[in-house]
Ligand code: ADP
């Protein structure tokens with residue numbers, strides 16, 4: 001039965017969010033307001049005034065009665081009205097008391113600009129904990145400390161709660177940055193590109209309000225069309241992944257891969273752990289959640305320009321209109337390399353273009369309207385592409401030929417752009433020191449056409465729009481749960497050692513992974529006995545906990561065909577290793593397979609990374625491997641196979657047969673399940689797994705716990 005009381009009407013537009021007092025403050029107190037021009041306590045007030053803040057400003061200062069022409073109060077308790085937000089700009093030792101005061105005054109959000117906390121060692125950490133305890137007690141949310149603050153460029157607020165110097169015009173891009181320095185220059189870059197901004201947040205030590213929380217807030221903000229994110233790592237990666245997954249489905253999140261050091265990329269070592277590295281984890285988090293990652297801050301800001309004005313294309317088919325040849329070639333190269341296609345035009349389109357274009361024009365894709373082409377020629381080409389069913393986006397190369405009415409061309413582009421049916425990106429080649437062309441540029445800009453001055457830059461921006469379309473439609477599915485697993489399996493707790501091969505092979509078998517038939521022999525007689533049981537030819541491997549790379553040391557003898565050869569191999573290894581606990585792994589010899597690797601490396605505060613690639617003894621040299629964040633779904637495992645450089649090898653080349661991809665995809669998923677079931681696994685390498693036409697079998701494996 002539905003009772004009256006259980007019916008709730010949720011009115012989204014009027015819903016109050018906990019962070020509203022931070023981002024949409026109706027009144028702000030500046031605790032530590034100062035009359036000194038060159039102080040943060042003065043600059044913050046100056047910025048609020050300069051940006052036409054629409055709410056009330058309350059400078060708090062014990063001695064002054066007025067700061068920058070605004071009435072000041074000795075304490076927040078002297079302010080007669082409610083206060084939404086406070087800036088705290090006082091020495092760190094006074095902060096815990098002030099947070100308590102803020103709580104008592106009913107202030108819900110506080111930006112602590114002051115430094116001297118967790119970034120300063122033990123004493124600072126204690127102070128941070130002290131004010132956090134007060135904040136919790138009184139329900140005050142903390143932004144910072146040691147931070148810049150926030151900006152809300154929405155004219156309803158004009159809240160410039162920050163001490164920086166760039167005053168963005170209102171727009172639809174919101175920024176969240178852990179580093180104030182990077183945040184500020186990104187804001188400046190958007191400003192230079194004449195891109196409007198919506199909100200800005202730079203939260204320094206981020207002791208309470210996290211990047212993830214701000215991200216979710218932007219996700220719910222209707223005025224934010226795209227988000228720029230900058231972080232140098234994740235304090236709580238799982239919380240971030242959850243937030244980013246949610247938001248990235250709704251709107252583009254543009255982020256930069258940072259910490260991509262040469263050292264990281266070149267990390268060459270003997271196992272999966274060092275083939276990975278922290279930087280890879282960040283990239284994989286971006287990939288898993290659908291964040292668009294950029295190689296550099298410039299590409300990211302240029303793409304933001306496209307996202308701020310253009311719709312998302314429905315697919316990867318682009319039509320090019322150009323009035324000059326070469327730049328269209330450069331653009332095409334870049335467009336194709338980011339996965340876009342240039343389909344041929346329909347007969348209907350060709351007929352219309354033949355009638356409407358100049359006789360010298362080239363009819364096709366690209367459509368070359370030639371340099372003498374004017375507004376009507378651009379227009380007919382634009383209309384045709386807008387109506388072409390197999391075109392999803394339009395790329396324009398527009399050089400301002402001195403003998404054409406370039407303003408007329410620009411006006412036509414703008415008119416079509418206003419329809420917002422398909423994204424339009426314009427590579428605009430001109431000389432902006434010439435008045436006439438400045439006017440043309442202004443028409444395009446005011447008309448919301450994203451203009452770039454290099455064909456490659458423009459093409460990359462269109463590529464980013466397309467990438468978001470892929471992200472939105474990509475469904476990696478749920479990780480498979482294999483039920484044919486021996487659930488009696490248990491693993492020792494973990495002490496940083498490698499498990500003996502016998503344990504490793506048993507674990508793999510319990511998880512339904514095929515392992516080459518094996519026995520552990522203590523001496524020559526046992527080795528011969530087992531070799532007979534397994535069936536010749538066999539492989540003999542030296543087995544001792546200290547042996548990691550057996551073949552480097554002569555601990556692997558392959559293609560052993562009879563008892564005599566078994567004895568020879570065993571004797572040789574005994575002589576070589578002189579190890580009391582030395583045993584011998586007798587294994588079925590499996591020649592002719594492709595040697596592949598599947599690896600695992602555990603991460604702090606994050607699910608383990610799974611690696612796949614070309615295996616064998618050259619893995620560190622070739623480094624043709626790919627990582628994914630577990631749990632890995634079937635689709636992701638398929639992507640791993642198809643994205644290694646040598647993926648074509650798996651299909652078979654030059655008369656060689658291909659491998660059974662299905663069985664490899666299954667091994668990857670089973671390993672993903674195994675490491676998620678047993679978090680004590682720190683590292684694991686199946687190297688090699690031998691891939692054949694019909695099946696894939698593990699011949700060597702290590703597990704570190
Ligand atoms: P390690 O990695 O410790 O040096 P492996 O067991 O991986 O030792 O063996 C090294 C190489 O020997 C493998 O890359 C593979 O080429 C070959 N090999 C090992 N076991 C077999 C086997 N059972 N069948 C065929 N070749 C094998």
Ligand code: MG
Nearest residue numbers: 687688700701
């Ligand atoms: Mg090996």
